[in-house]
Amino acid sequence: MLTNENKNLLMKIKDILIQEVPKTTDIIQIYRLLQDNNYSEYKCSVLKEPRWVDDAFIVKISDSNSSDFTLKIHYDKYPMASHVYNSPHLLSKLERCLFSTTIVETFIIPNGHLNNIRFVFYEYIDGIPLDKLVVGASGEMIATYRELLKECVENLFKIGFNPFIRDLGDFILVEESGIQRVILTDYNTLVDCSNSHSHAREEIMDIIEYIIYKTVSSDYRPFISERPTMFQLD
Known part of the structure; x- marks a missing residue:
């Protein structure tokens, strides 16, 4: 269950993404805007950089008032993942499983080239x-x-x-x-x-x-x- 602090942080990041992602043309730019000093109320650090142009960028986002999130950013071109993301029933089953990460929110925003960018917020797991x-x-x-x-x-x-x-x-x-x-x-x-x-x-x-x-x-x-x-x- 998300705390109010968790919800506030997530909504804050989501608002930034909705406003700024349409101005970007690649995933690296999205990470840079998340790192921008204008948003210094939270900290953003890289967990995994893309290994090729279509690979996911994974970052850790946190502030002093909430638990950490893992944010996965990738082009929405992976059908098996999209199948799960778009099914509340499947997400609910995985949320109850101790052997998979828990998604707290996922959504799509088109970038400046009208490519759909998928954003997936997970509960952060230290491992x-x-x-x-x-x-x-x-x-x-x-x-x-x-x-x-x-x-x-x-x-x-x-x-x-x-x-x-x-x-x-x-x-x-x-x-x-x-x-x-x-x-x-x-x-x-x-x-x-x-x-x-x-x-x-x-x-x-x-x-x-x-x-x-x-x-x-x-x-x-x-x-x-x-x-x-x-x-x-x-």
Whole structure:
């Protein structure tokens, strides 16, 4: 549940975006306007820069009176994510899940080129992406990361989502009260499979376990580091 301070901060940022985004022509300009000294009542810092022109920009926004937000900014050209964003029912299911980030608001604003820019506000979670943890990790830690990722995936399947496991940067490891948990951060990895039989979603885990085993390794390489092409999707 958002506090009044959270709501006020979100509305403040949203008002700025509605006024200024139509004057911009790319995502970098949007980040710069959020950093502008005219809006010094909050702090904006980069969590992830785009790896290619269509990739998301992710920033952390906070002020002294509210909890922090994570804001993801990207062109609205990712159909699987858009499917979830536009469904209150699916968002509600993910909000109740402990293994995915919680969206508090999402909306679209056209920029100066009439490209739809998607803004997604999440509750901020302090954690480390799996892709940063697995490289060079010991065999013992790799086994732990595999089990935690499996737990995350199993729970997403239970509520009717099939996650695409390829980029470990889409999953972060968090620790709360001494308990570690892996959380999915990218909704474009999710396929809505809620109409499938529950037993099918259980049986698929023997295949998913093998994918996790092959993906989570100490010599892990990122799925993509530049704008993807059909050749890179092999």
